[in-house]
Amino acid sequence: MLRLYGIPTSGNCYKVELLLKQLGIPYEGISVNSRQGENRLPEYLAKNPFGQIPALELESGVVLAESAAILVYLAEDTPMYGQTKLERAEILKWLFFEQTRIARYIATTRFWVRAGQAEANASLIEQNLKLGTDALRIMNTHLEGKTFFVGERYTIADVALFTYTHVAEQGGFDLKPFPSIQAWCQRVQETDQFFPLPGA
Amino acid sequence: MLRLYGIPTSGNCYKVELLLKQLGIPYEGISVNSRQGENRLPEYLAKNPFGQIPALELESGVVLAESAAILVYLAEDTPMYGQTKLERAEILKWLFFEQTRIARYIATTRFWVRAGQAEANASLIEQNLKLGTDALRIMNTHLEGKTFFVGERYTIADVALFTYTHVAEQGGFDLKPFPSIQAWCQRVQETDQFFPLPGA
CATH class of the missing domain: 3.40.30.10 (Glutaredoxin)
Known part of the structure; x- marks a missing residue:
């Protein structure tokens, strides 16, 4: 196992x-x-x-x-990864975006805020809020008129991006200006066998 | 084209x-x-x-x-990507490592140093030197007894990792403690059709 x-x-x-x-x-x-x-x-x-x-x-x-x-x-061998070379490149693009922007700016900031380390990291948090919000704007624009990130179906791009995005407000980010992200988060939470992030 | x-x-x-x-x-x-x-x-x-x-x-x-x-x-369809599911996972692992550590800590620091912005970023550079050196140590240990990162052949993991690693000293990193990295850089530079990073 x-x-x-x-x-x-x-x-x-x-x-x-x-x-x-x-x-x-x-x-x-x-x-x-x-x-x-x-x-x-x-x-x-x-x-x-x-x-x-x-x-x-x-x-x-x-x-x-x-x-x-x-x-x-x-x-890799399921519909949750790309079925064509182009779909795989698109999914990988979002996975790299997630690690270099969402995890870096949003997850880190949320961690500091919840650990009571916001003051000690105030200047980095200020920068993260700006750069993380830029990333959310890119996601929101991409999602306009779409159900999921790639190929109009639920893939690992959604799994990765959903995780820290749906709890971004716990780090001080505002999701209200991004209705397409909010609707997408709802759709992810309605997928089969979904369970919520523990402790969030 | x-x-x-x-x-x-x-x-x-x-x-x-x-x-x-x-x-x-x-x-x-x-x-x-x-x-x-x-x-x-x-x-x-x-x-x-x-x-x-x-x-x-x-x-x-x-x-x-x-x-x-x-x-x-x-x-994707060449020997420079993984030929098995496991090789692809290993190559992707190093690609994510490169973007979240080498590009983040080493490339950024090299950029600041060359742009005359080292003083303005002194405290971040101090942290980057530490975390970037930790990343180099992981790479050096992995390369001991190996010719390339994955599958004993030249792949895109090497292309990605080589780029900012071989010029790390321009950012203030020391490659002398990492002989396996140095030997690997030499091997990359001996591959067919290699050309050097312009302006480095």
Whole structure:
């Protein structure tokens, strides 16, 4: 059975758990609590030298890292990944956008705000609010007249982008100016086997 | 013919140009000078709403964005991408690592240093030097006993990681503690049709 290392409240872990559940793939969750530094312990680094959660251990013992790469691995032979070369490029484009903008500007800011570290990071948060809002604007414009990000169906681009976007307001971002994002978040939450991000 | 928007001195553009040359794919380069803000002009944003370079326009008129997604698109049917599901996951893992660590910590720092903006960004540079060096250590350990990053052959993981790594010292990083990285950089520079990063 697949083994997923991480904690359920981590957005990057949640993306993988949500996909596993929605694809009906059984797995065993193994707690690696990054908030207690367990991701820096030698026994975990031996499995995943990147030192991040999540990591996915295959039955062969091979350990995959980077949540977005894991999403592609799991979805590759399903309609949740691209069916054509162009669809795959579009989905990958959004996965890179998510990691370099949404995770970087929105997830980080939400983490600081919830951990009581907003004051200590005030100048970075100011910049993140601007750059994160720019990213939300790009998403909102893209979604106008569409149901999902790529190919008019629910894919791993939606799984990845939904996670930190739907809780952006917990980081001080305003979703009211972005009705297409709000409607899309609602559609994601109505997909089969959806479950909410724990602790959000 | 494919059209590549960007400037040759941008590392993210160079990755795509290097791959195009090495795969023997003809293309037309169209200058979009991000240092003069041309990536924010309405006519460019109409092509690439992400507002970044590079972007690749296909003969159909479709425009691809995000350099790493473009690399996958171009290499998908060649030995420079993964031949198995596991190889593809490994290559994607390194592509995400490159964008979230090497491009973020090393490329940004090199840019500031070369643009005379090191003092204005001193505290972020201090953090970037630490986190970028952590990333180099992960790469160096991975490369021990290997010729290239994935599958013992030259792939787009190498193209992406090479670009900002081989000029890391221009940003104040020290490559001397990382002999496996240095030997790998040499091997990349010996691949067929390699050409150096302009202006580096």
